[in-house]
């Protein structure tokens with residue numbers, strides 16, 4: 001993926017994975033608030049849109065009961081909980097994340113909803129998943145792949161755990177291309193958000209890492225090519241809200 005973008009400069013020898021986990025542990029307590037605040041709640045609509053696409057795919061392939069879905073980089077479990085909308089008999093969702101702090105916040109939310117029997121949250125790394133081949137009917141990952149230390153390895157590993165014809169859905173930030181959204185987004189993402197994020201989360205690096213990691217991420221057609229190289233077929237992109245975010249889909 002070219003340049004290494006990490007949350008912290010020190011210690012230099014610390015892996016991106018460890019730094020990312022440490023950063024999310026640091027901001028776990030304020031993550032949900034800042035996430036919805038900075039996106040003006042639009043992130044909720046993006047996740048809903050992704051789940052609609054997943055639901056349509058499952059309906060089309062005739063698999064609506066006994067589903068097992070993985071939510072990679074589940075964080076505080078927002079996407080995993082949104083996935084409950086798919087419904088059907090015996091729906092199971094397994095959320096995976098490298099940050100114990102984010103998972104702890106997620107588990108409390110899942111418990112409060114009374115969904116602990118349906119949603120399991122476990123610690124794990126996208127590059128080396130503790131699941132057999134063909135375990136899941138589909139996977140989702142929101143705002144996660146940008147943080148992977150090994151992007152291709154993660155995509156290949158997630159595909160391994162999908163059943164044949166299973167769908168992978170990736171929701172990730174992208175960059176608007178046209179005036180005036182391009183300029184507004186740049187100001188918002190590079191100036192306003194890092195300043196406010198620093199005040200509220202007390203982690204100065206976390207909200208400067210965010211725009212840097214979005215800038216470095218191979219979005220759009222480049223990401224689709226990577227998905228194809230990793231073995232996915234029928235890969236598609238849907239740009240959301242003028243290109244601030246994109247949904248990528250690919251089938252095993």
Ligand SMILES: C[S@@+](CC[C@H](N)C(=O)[O-])C[C@H]1O[C@@H](n2cnc3c(N)ncnc32)[C@H](O)[C@@H]1O
Pocket residue numbers: 017020021024035072073074075076077078079096097098099102124125126127141142143144147148149
């Ligand atoms: C921006 S949060 C997104 C959380 C959630 N998906 C959401 O939509 O709010 C990114 C999450 O990715 C996790 N993450 C980063 N690299 C990972 C990896 N290699 N394997 C699993 N999780 C990872 C982080 O710990 C963090 O919780």
